[in-house]
Amino acid sequence: MDLLQFGPNGIECPLAGVHIDPWGKVDRALLTHAHADHARFGHKHYIAHAHNRAVLQQRLGKNISLQDIxxxxxxxxxxxxxxWHPAGHIPGSAQIRVSGKNQTWVVSGDYKTEYDDLSMAFEPIRCSHFITECTFGLPIYRWKPQAVMAQAIAEWHIHQVNQxxxxLLYAYSLGKAQRLIQLLKEVGPIYIHPSIAEMNRALNSVGFQLPELPLISEWRPKVDSPALFLAPPGASSDKLLRRLLPCKEASVSGWTLVRGLRRRQKLDHGFALxxxxxxxxLLSAIEGTGAEHIYCTHGFTAEFSRYLSDQGFNSKEIHTRFFGDAAPQPPSTAETNESIH
Ligand SMILES: [Zn+2]
Ligand SMILES: [Zn+2]
Known part of the structure; x- marks a missing residue:
């Protein structure tokens, strides 16, 4: 019998009566991290890495039953x-290792293999069965090192200020925003959207040391010099942002590697961080596990799973309700091809 199974409520360990990042309402939910597609409302009891406590309480309610690990x-x-083992994705993110009955499984949650100076570095865990995300599971997705991207963003910003x-950088309020705050601290002044300030407070309450930054609303048009603003992508139609003119806008997301997406969002620039x-x-992480059985979730599952099968893995595509932290819509093949040229 497989130690972990894929049921109607998500990834499940029937022998222990627990679920991992479930979407249906369950008794015991083990969480990899606090992003909305993994940490959902309505479970009876939660277990998550201690760094997620304040964010989970803010998002799911002060009174949730939550055990720190x-x-x-x-x-x-x-x-x-x-x-729980570091996944390097965002602060508090973890892979969950499950062992028993002579099997070892690892659920990756979301992860990245490059160390970001903020989240604990991704740690490869040996296992027989690896459930991996594959949000960017196509060969065209190759990131430049973080330091190179930080330099590019800083130069773009300075160029705009000189003009x-x-x-205004659009970045997810949990994870990406804090990463940018650290990477661009020499560039400032940085003004942040209230939802980012809220996340910073939550993370600082569990031991992170993010700087106190002014809110976007505190910037005065016609009085203050041009500045760097940070807001989540969902806030792009906020009234709050309309008073920031004249302003150039860029998205900071892996999806911006595809030019078609950027154009459609009518942004001035995109940074693939x-x-x-x-x-x-993804490939080095899979190799690091030594696993023979790979289950692909979250992203280009069919393409990625087919590639792994061709490489000799016993690979399966799993349909989950993880919608990804970044992708509004995965790009179509036409756009994907375009970005190769
Ligand atoms: Zn995530
Ligand atoms: Zn996710």
Whole structure:
């Protein structure tokens, strides 16, 4: 019997009576991290890495039943052992290792293999069965090193300021925003959207040390010099942002590697800095596990699984309800081809 199974509520360990990042309402939910597609409302009891506590309480309610766990600590339920290991995706993100009945499974959650100076670095875990995300599971997705991207963003910003423009970067409020705040601290002044300030406060309450930054609403048009603004992509139609003119806008996301998407969003620029592994990162992570059985979720599952099968893995595509932190719509093949040229 497989230790982990794919049921109507998501990834399940029937022998222990628990689910991992479930979408249906369950009794015991083990979470890899606090992004909305993994941490859903309505479970009776949650177990997650301690760094997620404040964000989960903010998003799911102060009174949720939540047990903290540290990296490498193990809990045992009905003889099955569960442990959390760094996934390098965002602060507090983890892979969950499940072992028992002579099987070892790892659920990757979301991960990236490049160290970002903020989240604990991704750690490859040996296992027989690996459930991997593959948000960017196509060979065209290859990231430049973080330092190169940070330099590119800083130069673009400085160029705009010299022309009299402020810049507005769209970045997810949990993970990407904090990464940019660290990477661009020399560039400032940085003004942040209230939802990012809220995440910063939550993370600082569990031990992170993000700087106190002014809110976007505190920037005064015609009085203050051009500045750098940070807001989540969902805020692009906020009234709050309309008073920031003249302003150039850019998205910071792996999806911007595809030019068609950027054009459609009517942005001035895009920076392909991602919190997910790129193609070489996915392949090196899989190799690092030594696993024979690979289950692909989250992204280009069919394409990625087919590639792995061709390489001799016992690979399956799994349909889950993880919609990804970044992709509004995965790009069509036409757009994908375009970006190769
Ligand atoms: Zn995520
Ligand atoms: Zn996700």
């Amino acid at each position: 540290e990296y490498e600590d193990t809990i045992e339920i009905n003889g099955i052992r569960f442990s 009299g423009y402020s810049t 991602s919190d997910h592994a790129d193609w070489p990162g």
